[in-house]
Amino acid sequence: QVQLAESGGGSVQAGGSLRLSCAWSTATRSSYLMGWFRQAPGKEREGVAGIDSDGTTSYVDAVKGRFTISKDNAKNILYLQMNDLQPEDTAMYFCAADAGWATTIATMDVDYWGKGTLVTVSS
Secondary structure, eight states, X not given: OOOEXXXXXXXXXXXOOEEEEEEEOTTSOTTSEEEXXXXXXXXXXXXXXXXXXXXXXXXXXXXXXXEEEEEETTTTEEEEEEOSOOGGGOEEEEEEEEOSSOOSGGGOOOSEEOOOEEEEEEO
């Protein structure tokens, strides 16, 4: 059974940094597209960053140059390094996995979700 567990959320001031982690169960195959989504209060969930089995990354325009997605296959951990955080980045952040054929965050069709970790950025 695929299980995803996020950690690393918290409260920071604008301009600060956080690193989110997502530990995945051994049932998660290295071929899966892994990604991070976020959902702000009153808004739809949106894809933020993705990383495919080859390590190729993709980002939504709003976070390009500020966020970096990476993974450690040996440790079964997905990361999201978030720099220069802004109040509009405030959201619940979710780890996700796609067992299909998508290769970018824009086309990701999520099969598995984590429960989320909250990020709050104050001005």
